[in-house]
Amino acid sequence: MARVEIPEPYLTAWRAFLNAHAATTEHVEAALAAADLPPLAWYDVLWPLYDARRLRMGELATRVVTISRSGLTRLVDRVEAAGLVRREACDHDRRGTDLVLTAAGKAMLRRMWPVYARVIEERFVAVIGRREAEELADTLGRVGARAPAAEPTASSVRRPALQ
Amino acid sequence: MARVEIPEPYLTAWRAFLNAHAATTEHVEAALAAADLPPLAWYDVLWPLYDARRLRMGELATRVVTISRSGLTRLVDRVEAAGLVRREACDHDRRGTDLVLTAAGKAMLRRMWPVYARVIEERFVAVIGRREAEELADTLGRVGARAPAAEPTASSVRRPALQ
DNA sequence: CAGAAATAGTTGCGGGCGCACATTTTGTCT
DNA sequence: AGACAAAATGTGCGCCCGCAACTATTTCTG
Numbered sequence: 001m002a003r004v005e006i007p008e009p010y011l012t013a014w015r016a017f018l019n020a021h022a023a024t025t026e027h028v029e030a031a032l033a034a035a036d037l038p039p040l041a042w043y044d045v046l047w048p049l050y051d052a053r054r055l056r057m058g059e060l061a062t063r064v065v066t067i068s069r070s071g072l073t074r075l076v077d078r079v080e081a082a083g084l085v086r087r088e089a090c091d092h093d094r095r096g097t098d099l100v101l102t103a104a105g106k107a108m109l110r111r112m113w114p115v116y117a118r119v120i121e122e123r124f125v126a127v128i129g130r131r132e133a134e135e136l137a138d139t140l141g142r143v144g145a146r147a148p149a150a151e152p153t154a155s156s157v158r159r160p161a162l163q
Numbered sequence: 164m165a166r167v168e169i170p171e172p173y174l175t176a177w178r179a180f181l182n183a184h185a186a187t188t189e190h191v192e193a194a195l196a197a198a199d200l201p202p203l204a205w206y207d208v209l210w211p212l213y214d215a216r217r218l219r220m221g222e223l224a225t226r227v228v229t230i231s232r233s234g235l236t237r238l239v240d241r242v243e244a245a246g247l248v249r250r251e252a253c254d255h256d257r258r259g260t261d262l263v264l265t266a267a268g269k270a271m272l273r274r275m276w277p278v279y280a281r282v283i284e285e286r287f288v289a290v291i292g293r294r295e296a297e298e299l300a301d302t303l304g305r306v307g308a309r310a311p312a313a314e315p316t317a318s319s320v321r322r323p324a325l326q
Numbered sequence: 327c328a329g330a331a332a333t334a335g336t337t338g339c340g341g342g343c344g345c346a347c348a349t350t351t352t353g354t355c356t
Numbered sequence: 357a358g359a360c361a362a363a364a365t366g367t368g369c370g371c372c373c374g375c376a377a378c379t380a381t382t383t384c385t386g
Contacts, residue, residue, distance in 0.1 A: 006280055010288045013300040017287075019307035021184045022228040041372095057335060065185045068374050073336055075372085095334045095381045117169055124180075125173045127305040135295070136302060137176040142290040144182035204342095220365065234343050236366055241342090258351045258364045 028119045035115050038082070038108070041067065043116060045079050046109045049101040056096045084108050191282045198278050201245070201271070204230065206279060208242050209272045212264040217251075219259045247271050 006014075028040055041064075048063045049055055055063075061072050076099065079085050084105035090096035101109075128136065169177075191203055204227075211226045212218055224235050239262065242248050247268035253259035264272075291299065 006283055006288060007293070007296075009293055009296040009300060010283070010291070013291070013296040013303070014283055014287060016300045016303035016307055017184070019228065020303040021180070021307075023307045023309065026228075058333090065182065065189075069334090070336075070375080071373050077336095078372095090334095093334080093382075095379095097335065120169055120173070120177055124177055124306055125169060127308075128173065128176070128302060130170070130172055132298070132302050133170075133172040133176040135298060137172060137179045139291060139295050139299060140176070140179035140183040143287055144179055144184075144186045145290075146186070221363090230342095231344050232364095233345075233366075237342075240366095253364095256351075256364075258349095260365070 024119070024123050027123055028116060031115050031119050032112065035111075037112050037115060038079075040116070041075055042079055042084070043109070043112050045072075045075060046084060046101065046105055046112070049085060049099055050106060050109055054098050054100050056090060056098055058096070060099060079105075187282070187286050190286055191279060194278050194282050195275065198274075200275050200278060201242075203279070204238055205242055205247070206272070206275050208235075208238060209247060209264065209268055209275070212248060212262055213269060213272055217261050217263050219253060219261055221259070223262060242268075 025040075032039060044064045044066070045060065048060055052059075057072065057076070060076075061069055064072060067075060076085065076087070080087060082104075083102060086100050086102055088098045088100060090098045125133075188203075195202060207227045207229070208223065211223055215222075220235065220239070223239075224232055227235060230238060239248065239250070243250060245267075247265055248262050249265055251261045251263060253261045288296075
């Protein structure tokens, strides 16, 4: 029956990890919904497009780790239907689709970020010291590292200042 | 437009946090599926029942933070249909439903934990120092703390030794 | 250069989830 | 006691997701 042993401190940390994610995520979604804004998943599509100006579906998929390829297709369907992004033909590869942010998409990004950021500040920044944040980044960076060497990282949350 | 500012180290930590969760979660689900076992959500139902012997739907909902009340109803429907738990009438309150683990449920728990634990070891324990684990638990514990004072914590991952 | 193999993206299908509402039972106030 | 609010689940409905299969291209191979 292979008695699996995981030392107490690790187990506690693991539980805290899962809890923290559930709690914060929930609050972000609630805040967005309360402000009549789309779910966080839309942000994950819009931001990389703002950051890169133009991306192919596959490249976007690389940055949105939380959803499957087909799921992304339909997520983009919806975001496009809302007029926030536009699909364009890809030059060098007629199989591919390029995505670009529309003006409305950029505007939506500007409306979503403050709401998103507010929750990050209240639930995350507010209870973590600067030094701790650095350690967190380091530790969790290792946990999230794509095992072997390939598997790209993911999830971008704004790098250059959004306007 | 309220230029929201979040210091770099926090943003980096936040990204690492989301990435780490996506990555580990994905691996756990993959490992369970590969072993022909139910998804992690089932574990979240089975374990608290093993831990508490008997729980009402509402009490269970308190511990399974990642799903809504109605979602839990149907999750339990499935787990019950699989013969892993049993719904029983609650004595003092005829509105309520008690849940108890069946022998098959306990057995399933014993099959799932090693697979689950294996991933925790490989992806989490293996890349974190003991000291770091304690700091993680502390820091993320604060992040996951239910804001005001009520809102119970959640997610249990085995406390007494499973057999 | 023909044809197999690989790649990019989409779609059919079945399943799971959350919201809002319905149902049954308790608790309270008068 | 009688009525009304509150609490504990379950249910109808529509949305979203992932898997596997499909189409259209491109790339590799002999």
